[in-house]
Amino acid sequence: MNIDLSRRGFLKLAGAGVAATSLGALGFGDAEAAEKAHVRAFKLASTTETRNTCTYCSVACGILIYSKGDVAAGEQATIVHIEGDADHPTNRGTLCPKGAALKDIVHSESRLTTPRIRRPGTDRFDEISWDEALDKIARALKDDRDANIVLKNDAGVPVNRWTSTGFLAASATTNETAWLTYKTVRAMGIAGLDNQARV
Amino acid sequence: MDPNLDSPRTAAANPPIQPMPANLGAGDVIRASAMPDLAPPQRQLTPVAKLIDVSKCIGCKACQSACAEWNDTVPPIEENVGSYQNPSDLGPEMFTLMRFSEYENPNGDFEWLIRKDGCMHCTDPGCLKACPAPGAIVQYSNGIVDFIHENCIGCGYCVTGCPFNIPRVSKTDHKSYKCTLCSDRVAVGQGPACAKACPTQAIVFGHKDDMIAHAEERVADLKSRGYENAGIYDPAGVGGTHVFYVLHHADQPALYSNLPEDPRISPVVEGWKGITKKVGLAAIGIAAVGSILHGLLGRANRVTAEDDREAEEYVEHSLPPGRS
Amino acid sequence: MTNPWTDIRNTDLVVVMGGNAAEAHPCGFKWVTEAKAHRGAKLIVVDPRFTRTASVSDYYAPIRPGSDITFLMAMINWMIQNDKVQWEYVKNFTNAAFIVKDEFGWSDGLFSGYDPEKRDYDKSSWDYVMGDDGFAQVDMTLQHPRCVWNLLKEHVSRYTPELVQQICGTPKDRFLHIAQMIGECSAPDKTMTSMYALGWTQHSKGAQNIRGMAMLQLILGNIGVRGGGMNALRGHSNIQGLTDIGLMSNLIPGYLNIPTEKEVDWTTYMSSRSFKPLRPGQTSYWQNYSKFMVSFLKAMWGDAATAENDWAFEWLPKLDVPGYDILRMFELMKAGKITNYFCQGFNPLLAFPNRAKLTEALSKLQLLVVMDPLETETARFWENHGEHNDVDSAAIQTEVIQLPTTCFAEDDGSLVNSGRWLQWHWAAGTPPGQARRDTWIMSQIFLRVKKLYETEGGVLPEPIVNLTWDYADPNEPTAEELAKEMNGRALSDVHDLKDTTKLLTPAGKQLVNFSQYRDDGSTMGACWIFSGSWTEDGNMMARRDNTDPDDAGMYPNWTYAWPLNRRVLYNRASADLKGKPWDASRKLMEWNGEKWTGYDVPDIAPTSKPDEVGPFIMNQEGTSRLFTRGMMRDGPFPTHMEPFESPIANPFNAQMRGNPVARVFADDAAQFATSDEFPFVATSYRLTEHFHYWTKNNRINAALQPEFFVEISEELAALKGITLGGWVRVWSKRGSVKAKALVTKRLKPLQCGDKTVYVVGIPLHWGFVGAARKGWGPNSLTPFVGDANVETPEFKAFLVNIEPATGEAVS
Secondary structure: OOOOOHHHHHHHHHOOOOOOOOHHHHOOOOHHHHHOOOOOOOOOOOOEEEEEEOOOOOOOOEEEEEEEOOHHHOOOOEEEEEEEOOOOOOOOOOOOOOHHHHHHHHOOOOEOOOOEEEOOOOOOOEEOOHHHHHHHHHHHHHHHHHHHOEEEOOOOOEEEEEEEEEEEEOOOOOHHHHHHHHHHHHHHOEEEEEEHHHO | OOOOOOOOOOOOOOOOOOOOOOOOOHHHEEEEOOOOOOOOOOOOOOOEEEEEEHHHOOOOOHHHHHHHHHHOOOOOOOOOOOOOOOOOOOEOOEOOEEEEEEEEOOOOOEEEEEEEEOOOOEOOOHHHHHOOOOOOEEEEOOOOEEEOHHHOOOOOHHHHHOOOOOOEEOOOOOOEEOOOOOHHHHOOOOOOHHHHHOOOOOEEEEEHHHHHHHHHHHHHHHHHOOOOOOEEEOOHHHOOEOEEEEEOOOOOHHHOOOOOOOOOOOHHHHHHOOOOOOOOOOOOHHHHHHHHHHHHHOOOOOOOHHHHHHHHHHHHHHOOOOOO | OOOOHHHHHHOOEEEEEOOOHHHHOHHHHHHHHHHHHHHOOEEEEEOOOOOOOHHHOOEEEOOOOOOHHHHHHHHHHHHHHOOOOOHHHHHHHEHHHEEEOOOOOEEOOEEOOEEOOOOEEOHHHOOEOEOOOOOEOEOOOOOOOOEHHHHHHHHHOOOOHHHHHHHHOOOHHHHHHHHHHHHHHHOOOOOEEEEEOHHHHOOOOHHHHHHHHHHHHHHOOOOOOOOOOEEEOOOOOOHHHHHHOOOOOOEEOOOEEOOEOOOOOHHHHHHOOOOOOOOOOOOOHHHHHHHHHHHHHHHHHHHHOOOOOHHHHHHOOOEOOOOOOHHHHHHHHHOOOOOEEEEEOOOHHHHOOOHHHHHHHHOOOOEEEEEEOEOOOHHHOOOOEOEOOOOOHHHOOOEEEEEEEOOHHHOOEEEEOOOOEEEEEOOOOOOOOOOEOHHHHHHHHHHHHHHHHHHHOOOOOHHHHOOOOOOOOOOOOOHHHHHHHHHOEEOOOEEOOOOOOOEEEOOOOEOOOHHHOOOOOOEEOOOHHHOOOEEOOEEHHHOEOOOOHHHOOOOOOEOEEOOOOOOOOOHHHHEOOOOOEOOHHHOOEEEOOOOEEEOOOOOOOOOOOOOOOOOEOOOOOEOEOOOOOOOOOOOOOOOOOOOOOOOOOOOOOOOOOOOOOOOOOHHHHOOOOOOOOOOEEEEEEOOOOOOOOOHHHOHHHHHHOOOOEEEEEHHHHHHHOOOOOOEEEEEOOOOEEEEEEEEEOOOOOEEEOOEEEOEEEEEOOOOOOOOOOOOOOHHHOOOOOEOOOOOOEOOOOEEEEEEEOOOOOOO
8 A cells, every 4th residue: 555655755855845645645546456557458359350442542552441240241240440451562551641540431420321312492401212312313314314315416427415414423432333333324325424533 | 478479570460350368468567657666577578669760751640540540549620720730739639749840951951850759668767757656657578668547647747757748648537648559459469550550661660679770771871862960869868768760860859849859857756766765645746746847847848737737626626525 | 553553662763743642642652762762762852842752852843833844845855965865765665766747847835737716736737757658657767857856856955944944933953953863764774753643634734744754754765664654643542443444424444435426337436446557567456446345335235236236336425525524514514404413422512623613503403413421512512501611502403312322341342553453352341321332323223214214115215225234133233243244254155366266265254354355246345454354263353462573563463453464564665675674683574585574464465576566565656655646635745835824924925825725615714814813823732631522521530630721931921921820811713712821931932034933732621511620622713624635624723812811710
């Protein structure tokens, strides 16, 4: 229950007038308990490790995603940590300030979780079901395409060009998403297809 | 404790996911605050070090980001006050910070000197010496100086005792915080999160001898590029440090956001050592100590008025009835 | 990038100009620090600001935004004047020896054939003299006065160090010091690498900036070699892939072209794509165009694409303009001509220029569909956020549907990095709430549209109802199925073209690579350049062997690089005319007397003899091009053009504004300002702490750079009475923003002749949603005009005014 009270001596040296009180006054518990030096429990123990690629720039750093639960095994999985993959030839485990905080974008408060609709003239989003949203979109596409696709130009040449609906594609989706997007958008005849590479 | 395990030699590794015992524990503690009669350690780990090569640093703050992610801290979203330095200071939620200084050298060329600030893990740690709470600050045989928050009383003495002005006391839980050198990672053979993340490997981690050798290569490269005064900053005044720098201008550390030229533990704090008389602790001394230290230690080692006030409040609130 | 990130460690000199690699690509920049630490390489930074890249450079020079062509042409001039030329490379591997038509010329800042009414060139004079043998004429001695080399020499002779100082504001001594450093890399055993990004592309003459450096690199012999190359540091994680797969108005996957309406049928379309070699014996690989195109059409429409219907060519949209790029689409939207608009992971309200115009345009849509993992400003363009988005919600009649998508951590698939590596990744987390994959969403939209056509009929249903859709689960094709389609497979047995008895790939099997693509309908393949990525041997993009023979930085068994797992483009040019490496210590490819060997897949037929077949096999010349014929709209050589908003007149032609052939819409022309009213030059950029408009949704990155600011010099601060950390108002002819002032020594006024030019730096990471403090982007200020060739907006040089502001912005 005793401690090295060198500070007491210090206070004397400094000439300050102080009052004595008990050890417990500072909130100390059992001093022996204080000997239990310990490091924090390693937080990745018993997690699932999955290899992925950073979603930001095109250095495309290899990353390791640690989750509680295993998606590949059909489980619900919550991502608890992300860090660089030391085996990756480009980044060798390093990450930039964006990549090092990837977990935060996965769990951002700005993540969208439900389809929503903002109706004309209103000042809010309302929730909507997937079915309703997708049906509305399909209807709008067909109506506009039927009304506005240009089948032939003035010279009578078939052009099959639909310019009154446009599509901006992503820059971080997979190649596979990109191909499916290309395929469906072009099949409809959309000319105004573009992606972030333009800027 | 497996006697065959030693300190990790690199931060460039992928962490384990299988459960494993920590290879860093009570038996590796060589010093603990306010515990002079500590039993000797059960083994000697090879000292580790984090080398920060300022000349390779691009000031990207990946270290800050990785630090916050690994340690689950939530740094404050502040304002821009005309600087790239954000958050504006170290804090209980931000254990490391890029400090930016603009310098026009005698040749008229501009230099942007960016230094990662944070705990230096001194071989002779002022924080530990100043700390009155038994076992709140420990030093392991590998050189890591770690805060054991369960034992921390939030008095702020560690701030006062630190020649580098590093620890910060939380206003929320009244505990003092700083870089742990990712002791939890080191304990499973990994390096600190910042060193692993650092894109240019301006931060590297390993055995201190290896880091010194690496630093010497870096100094030679800098000298070949015209930095005649390039050198290693591993200050002897605190017994050397387990976080140390390569500087292009090692003759002028103050250029790097006031890195101390010759940091030492205050003679006053040193004076505490050796007086081993065992008496009850002076609680109301906290505020007095703060103000005295103000006058005596000076320079970088300041206890702010805010610290004083907080410490005082804490003591008052924690005192049992009738004790004040 | 011509070379992989990991190759940068092989260089002797890094030039970062038109980019800021340390901040925008920190982990790629690692290889610069490695080259410095282990090869003694040097780093040069040329930038209007002293950036964090400059903070670790060996030499820095400032430059006025928008004046890079002058700097680069002067650099070429200096190399020629000082004989810093890799002669063997230039004579044999570039078109220096090709003779150009007599009619071609340049005067008053313009090339021959300019029509000011059309704002376009008649490019017929920008071409080679053709001989009776059907090939372009050359003079290998480079003596002919009309050969490309002598025309280039004359063209660049105007660009002196003095002119650099006058136009760029770069001090002459700084320019000359850099010229000396670069000149050393003309030695065959010295290489320089160019790392650039949007600092070069986001100009009305962006493509010509890049041409300028590419020409310099060719003159130094630095293309195709280890540690060399033109390295475009792409911005987003799969922007390379999205471009490769052709998600642009005028593209088809693999850099094929959507037809124009002048190409009235398949025969006409193919007639301009014969790609006959311009010199004897050259490869001219685009001669295979029809195989790639037919295989693409078969991937789209399968059995419905037949020889009889010209592979369903008619179903493709045909363009009446060069492209329906984003600028044109928003111009049409503002005019009320767009009904529906989709934004898939894209936030145009902050990403495109002139935000006021964007808001007006979006307000005229009937339906805006936003697919995104995150909230975006675009999805909430109708929502009032005080001064940060001051709109009247009630007046905006646009319906907005916001669909939650998964993010990178929740799906499988491949991304193409800047070095053309296709890297596969795996899902790790469960999507939040009802978020779904983009593949499911696109399938659902398409299947519903298809069903409407099947049940109701409608206009031109054929391309929709016949679209190939043979997925195991039609509701959600898997990444594996889609990747296999891009690789391509045999629809019927594929035989060797030279030995038709030899079966290469039986029907139904994945093709080995695009050499097995056919134009007879026997193969399908959606993206020929990706072919080889998923073969019968499996998913090559998932390979994880990181061994690296000779420490060359090629990592040949790590994932897959297009084309054909080739890591360095034009790598045959790493060896001389005998096939010996220019630098034995940095061998990449070598001719062993019978074939090409080395550490990479040769970028030439393996048995093409080194002294017969040129290294630039995609070009009809077999060489690279110092002179681009009529392939670019604004000239076969780069010529100095000012930004549309500039503080000084073009010294070659004071009447010429901006790029004389850039497309300008009438309303936007009226919004171009002059320096009388807006005296300061602004430029936009990213900061390393943030990724565009995404990471402001993330608490940690928001803490690292919390608030919108602008950077100005101490001199400009003094001139306008602006204090460090104080509020300022910055405005252009198109809008106004309020920001904190970061006053710094890192920006200095530039002296351009008798004009002092002050630069205002405007980072782009803030908006009105997310965790960071509310702010604006530079796009509230920027002009609505794009590059003449590719319509990339001019974000990097425009005019503003600035003044101190009082009171904190209300947020």
